[in-house]
Structure formats: structure tokens, C-alpha cells
Amino acid sequence: MDYIKEKTPPVREDRLRVCNAYGGSCPVLVKQSRKGCINGLRRSFSQTQGCQLNLSLASLNTFRDTVIIVHGPVGCGGSNVSSAGSVKTFKKLRDPQAQGLIWLSTNLGEADVIRGGETAVQEAVFYAEQEFRPEIIMVVNSCVPALIGDDLDGLLAELQPQVHARLAPVHCEGFKSRIMASAYDAVYHGILRNLTAPPERDKSVILDETEEFRCKLRKSRTVNLLNVSSMSRADELELSRLLQALGLTVNILPHFAHPEQFKEATEAALNISICATHDDYFVEHLRDLFGIPFILNTIPIGVKNTNKWILDIAGHFGLEEQAKQLISRENAELEEAIAPFRPQFQGKRVLACAGEIRVIATAEMLQYLGMEVIGLRAYHYDQFADNLLDDLANREKIPINVATGQPFEQANLIEKLKPDVYLGHVNNNGWAARHGLPVLPIFQQSNNYMGYNGTFEVARRLARILRNPAFNRNLSQNNDQPYFDHWFKEEPFSYIDGNVILEGDR
Structure with missing residues (x-):
């Protein structure tokens, strides 16, 4: 692998065996993945789609002593507003002297689309340098400047001698990829090209x-x-x-x-x-x-x-x-700690939704706790999950839905499977709660989820929500589903082209 010489990283569709549209059995998905047959799966209808720019910002916003400049219309940085408080809190857990989130926008308008937005970048860089004196200025390229051809890398190279901060472009234009996780590559590409350097060696060493x-x-x-x-x-x-x-x-x-x-x-x-x-x-x-x-x-x-x-x-x-x-x-300490919870978990049926690696490992953890995993939803799927999914117990009986968002498929799947509890990220949990299900966040910055202590914490929290599911049950009885009844009579994956339907893995 050697993409660092290029200004922009490749998207995952060009680099990996990957898809974000699938519905069917786990063994069939692994088989199709290993044959290289998943890249072409598409939806004929799509309700939502994640943007790699927003996911890139979620990472970049956490860097300490850093100013983020979003090069694009002001709305492209709108998600930063919702994360400012949590970013400041969790920065200070690492360094009490850390500042909160500092971000700027070049605020491109219609005239900038015609004239180009490079002047706005230059003004933003000089303002950030003078006002905040950061160690790094990360400039995030959005769809508009990429489409009009702004030379972000060339401009930042010209500006670098004029400022103290290290300038680093990040190319995460949302239109380039269907796979939102391409954002991780974009962030790491910017780090590798601009923030790391080979260790200095003693030149006298032969x-x-x-x-x-x-x-x-x-x-x-x-x-x-x-x-x-x-x-x-x-x-x-x-x-x-x-x-x-x-x-x-x-x-x-x-x-x-x-x-x-x-x-x-x-x-x-x-x-x-x-x-x-x-x-x-x-x-x-x-x-x-x-x-x-x-x-x-x-x-x-x-x-x-x-x-x-x-x-x-x-x-x-x-x-x-x-x-x-x-x-x-x-292992011995954990087994002793979770023993009191096991009777409460017996027979409970679970639907879990998260990133592909996390959701498969979560399924194994839930099985260890004594619960029955009856369905999985992954934001996307690539070759790194093949072995993990192969090792999952009872995988032949577990349907998996690969989807970034697509709450209409999730709603249908919930009605088909009738789980007792739902585990997912916050953005999906609200949809599951409308069905009356107890929900457990699969990740929060304030919760422990990993390691042995994480398994205990998940067990403790699951036991608590299963003891008192009344709120979501009442919510479902006082809210209508946003979908027509006839949708729930159809196959949940009927809009995925070339896909194997839930009962069709024959």
C-alpha cells in the first residue's frame, strides 16, 4: 500500500471488497465477499446516506491544539455545533488545559463558485493563526471546492512559510464515496502526509x-x-x-x-x-x-x-x-460478576446495529451473556469482517442487513423479527424506540464497552433497561409509524438490487 504520494486517498470502493447494501444470511454474505461479488450491490431506493465529511469532522474535532477550517458553504460544518460541548469535555479529561472545539468556515456562496474559493481559505488561515495560535490548522475540503477545482494543497503549500501552525489539507468530499467509512482514510491520509515524520537518525551510524x-x-x-x-x-x-x-x-x-x-x-x-x-x-x-x-x-x-x-x-x-x-x-472475575444477571438474559432476543466489526463482536458478547442474537445491521461490510463473521455461533440462523442509515429497512426488519431488545448507535435508537423496544446505546463517550470491564458494564446496563421498559412501550402506543402498513408486508430488502432476500438463501 502506497497512496501517500497522492494528494487524495482512494475511496474504499476502489481499494477494498466493500458494500453498503445487502440483506440476507451471514454465510451467504461471507461467500459473496470472498468471491469479490459485493461491490456491485445497489439500492433502487435509498432513504438516507451518510457523508464522509461529517464523519471526518467527528475525528478531526477531537484533536488538541488544533483549529478546523471547513472549506465550503457554512452548512457543511453545521454538525460541529452539536459536538462542541462533548468535545470540550472529553478533551479536558486528557488535558485540563485543553481548549474546546475551534472551527471556522470559508462560507462559500454563489459568487465563490464562479470565482473560486482560494482567497477565502487564505483569509481563514491567517485569521486562525493570528487569533488562536494553534499547533495545527486542518483544512477540510467539501464538495463545492472539489467540484470547482480549488487547488487546496497547492495553496496551503504557498501559505505554510507564512504561518507557525502546521497546515494540513483533508480531502473528504462527500460525493466521492457511498462508503461513509472512507472518512477514516481521508483523516489518516492528512495525518500521514503532514503530521508525521521519519525518526531522526544519527548520520554517523554506518x-x-x-x-x-x-x-x-x-x-x-x-x-x-x-x-x-x-x-x-x-x-x-x-x-x-x-x-x-x-x-x-x-x-x-x-x-x-x-x-x-x-x-x-x-x-x-x-x-x-x-x-x-x-x-x-x-x-x-x-x-x-x-x-x-x-x-x-x-x-x-x-x-x-x-x-x-x-x-x-x-x-x-x-x-x-x-x-x-x-x-x-x-475471565474468572468477570464470570463471577455477571452471574447474577444471567437468569434475566435467558431467552431474550436481540437485534444489534453498528459498524461491521463492532456489531459482530457485540453479537458474540450477547451470546456469551446468554441472549439470542436474531439479527444484525452493519453500516457497511468489507473483507475485514469475513473471519469474524465466520466464527460467530449460529450465524446460519442470523440475518444481516448492511445499510448506512435506511431506517425503512430497519423498521421492516424489527416488525419481522420481533426482538425483545435493540442495541444501536444513538441515531438509530430513536427509530427502534418507536416500536416499543428497550434500547441500549452501543457506544457513548461516557460509557465503558470494551475489555472485561466493558462486558460487565453492558450486562449491568442491559439488566437495568430490561427491568423497566415502560417508557418506550408507552412511546410506541402514542406514536404512529412513519411508514404505510403495506410496507411491513413486503420483504425488508426488496429494494436492494441483485440481493438475496431474507427467506431466499436457499
């Missing part, structure tokens, strides 16, 4: 000694723990606790990181991903550019996957015995 020096460096105990979008502060503390129990030093990035941490990232012995959907672009480039190996096999959610995650990391450092002892202690 060539034969250089490789020995690099080898010693890689045997150090510092690891990069990557936390894009799926890790709360509580998760960071839990995973750091487990890694530190193996004697490792943890550098956490990119979310809520300081610019200096991106430079330090090039000196680590190992890059540890919690989700291949987020991190494959970054870790493969760090391996190719700086020789840093990586762990990318699973996500530490639930007992099975957390055990595997720890063993994979320990194997790199030759710490297998210490890891097995740690796992044995943690």
Missing part, C-alpha cells in the same frame, strides 16, 4: 548498524493504541490497564491527541488497532513507511475477542505466559 538500531527500537515496549470513533475515555483506561499489566507503555491516538503524539507514533514498537474498519489504512502505511508492525485481527469487545486481542499483542513481545495468566484472572 549502514550495517542502522538495521540493528531499528531492530532494537522495535523491541521497545511502547505501543500505539488507535482510538478512532469507537473508544470512550473509559474504554481507553480499561484497555490501557490490560496493556500495562503486560508491562507495555501506551500512546493513544488520534482522537483527543496532541500534535506531538503523531510524531511519537513513528517510534512505537507496535500499532494496535481496535477495529480494522477504522485503522487498516493508517497501520499499513506506518508499516511501509516506518517499519512498524501492527495488530489488526479483532476488536476487544466481549470475552472471546478480548482474549484473542491480548494474546495477539502478547505474542509480538513474547509475553504469552503473562497474557494467559492475566486472561485467566480476568
Whole structure:
């Protein structure tokens, strides 16, 4: 993999086996994925679609000592308003002196579409430098300047000698990709091209000694723990606790990181991903550019996957015995802690919705707790989920819907499957609540979800909402569904072209 020489990263449709439209059985999806037959799946009707620019901003807004400039109409940064409070709160958990979210817009109008928006970028950069004195200024390119041909990289290269802040363009134009997760590649592309640099080497070291020096460096105990979008502060503390129990030093990035941490990232012995959907672009480039190996096999959610995650990391450092002892202690303590909840979970049927890696690992965790997983919804699907889905128990009986948004498919699926509880991200939970289902957020910045403590927290919270589901039940009895009754009589995936329907995996 070597895309860093290019100004813009490739979209995931061009780089991976990927789709965001599928409905059918898990084994059929894995089979189609491995044959390379999922890229062409489309919907003849689509109700909603995520934008990679908004997802890029969700990551960039967390960087400390950084100003974000959204190059485009002012509405393209509108989502920042809703995140300003939480960003400030969670920045200060890492650094009490950190500032809140600072973002500007070039506010392009109709005249700028004709004349070009480069002057607006220049004015915004100089204003940000003079007013805030940040370490980094990230300039996010939206659809409009990309369509009219603004040379963002060339302009920032000209401005760089005139400002102290490091200027970094991020190309995340929403129209380029159907796969919203392309945003992670866009953010990492901007980091790799502008915020990381090779470690400085002593020029007096002769060539034969250089490789020995690099080898010693890689045997150090510092690891990069990557936390894009799926890790709360509580998760960071839990995973750091487990890694530190193996004697490792943890550098956490990119979310809520300081610019200096991106430079330090090039000196680590190992890059540890919690989700291949987020991190494959970054870790493969760090391996190719700086020789840093990586762990990318699973996500530490639930007992099975957390055990595997720890063993994979320990194997790199030759710490297998210490890891097995740690796992044995943690598993025993967790089993004792969740035993009181198990009777309440027996027979409960669950529908879960999240990113592909997270939702599969969550399904394994729910099965461990004694619940029955009757359906999955993933925002998109790519090759990194094949092995995880292959290992999921009872996968032959579990339908999976791949969809970014598409609440009309979710509503139909809920009516067909009749789950007892729904796990999903906040933007989908409201739709599920209208059906009267108890809902549990699958991720929140204030909750622990990963590692062994995360499994206990999920069990504790699930038990609480199952004990008292009255609010959502009353909500469903006093609100009408936004869809006609005849839609619920149709197949939930009938608008996915070339798709295998729910009962059609014969």
C-alpha cells in the first residue's frame, strides 16, 4: 500500500471488497465477499446516506491544539455545533488545559463558485493563526471546492512559510464515496502526509548498524493504541490497564491527541488497532513507511475477542505466559460478576446495529451473556469482517442487513423479527424506540464497552433497561409509524438490487 504520494486517498470502493447494501444470511454474505461479488450491490431506493465529511469532522474535532477550517458553504460544518460541548469535555479529561472545539468556515456562496474559493481559505488561515495560535490548522475540503477545482494543497503549500501552525489539507468530499467509512482514510491520509515524520537518525551510524538500531527500537515496549470513533475515555483506561499489566507503555491516538503524539507514533514498537474498519489504512502505511508492525485481527469487545486481542499483542513481545495468566484472572472475575444477571438474559432476543466489526463482536458478547442474537445491521461490510463473521455461533440462523442509515429497512426488519431488545448507535435508537423496544446505546463517550470491564458494564446496563421498559412501550402506543402498513408486508430488502432476500438463501 502506497497512496501517500497522492494528494487524495482512494475511496474504499476502489481499494477494498466493500458494500453498503445487502440483506440476507451471514454465510451467504461471507461467500459473496470472498468471491469479490459485493461491490456491485445497489439500492433502487435509498432513504438516507451518510457523508464522509461529517464523519471526518467527528475525528478531526477531537484533536488538541488544533483549529478546523471547513472549506465550503457554512452548512457543511453545521454538525460541529452539536459536538462542541462533548468535545470540550472529553478533551479536558486528557488535558485540563485543553481548549474546546475551534472551527471556522470559508462560507462559500454563489459568487465563490464562479470565482473560486482560494482567497477565502487564505483569509481563514491567517485569521486562525493570528487569533488562536494553534499547533495545527486542518483544512477540510467539501464538495463545492472539489467540484470547482480549488487547488487546496497547492495553496496551503504557498501559505505554510507564512504561518507557525502546521497546515494540513483533508480531502473528504462527500460525493466521492457511498462508503461513509472512507472518512477514516481521508483523516489518516492528512495525518500521514503532514503530521508525521521519519525518526531522526544519527548520520554517523554506518549502514550495517542502522538495521540493528531499528531492530532494537522495535523491541521497545511502547505501543500505539488507535482510538478512532469507537473508544470512550473509559474504554481507553480499561484497555490501557490490560496493556500495562503486560508491562507495555501506551500512546493513544488520534482522537483527543496532541500534535506531538503523531510524531511519537513513528517510534512505537507496535500499532494496535481496535477495529480494522477504522485503522487498516493508517497501520499499513506506518508499516511501509516506518517499519512498524501492527495488530489488526479483532476488536476487544466481549470475552472471546478480548482474549484473542491480548494474546495477539502478547505474542509480538513474547509475553504469552503473562497474557494467559492475566486472561485467566480476568475471565474468572468477570464470570463471577455477571452471574447474577444471567437468569434475566435467558431467552431474550436481540437485534444489534453498528459498524461491521463492532456489531459482530457485540453479537458474540450477547451470546456469551446468554441472549439470542436474531439479527444484525452493519453500516457497511468489507473483507475485514469475513473471519469474524465466520466464527460467530449460529450465524446460519442470523440475518444481516448492511445499510448506512435506511431506517425503512430497519423498521421492516424489527416488525419481522420481533426482538425483545435493540442495541444501536444513538441515531438509530430513536427509530427502534418507536416500536416499543428497550434500547441500549452501543457506544457513548461516557460509557465503558470494551475489555472485561466493558462486558460487565453492558450486562449491568442491559439488566437495568430490561427491568423497566415502560417508557418506550408507552412511546410506541402514542406514536404512529412513519411508514404505510403495506410496507411491513413486503420483504425488508426488496429494494436492494441483485440481493438475496431474507427467506431466499436457499
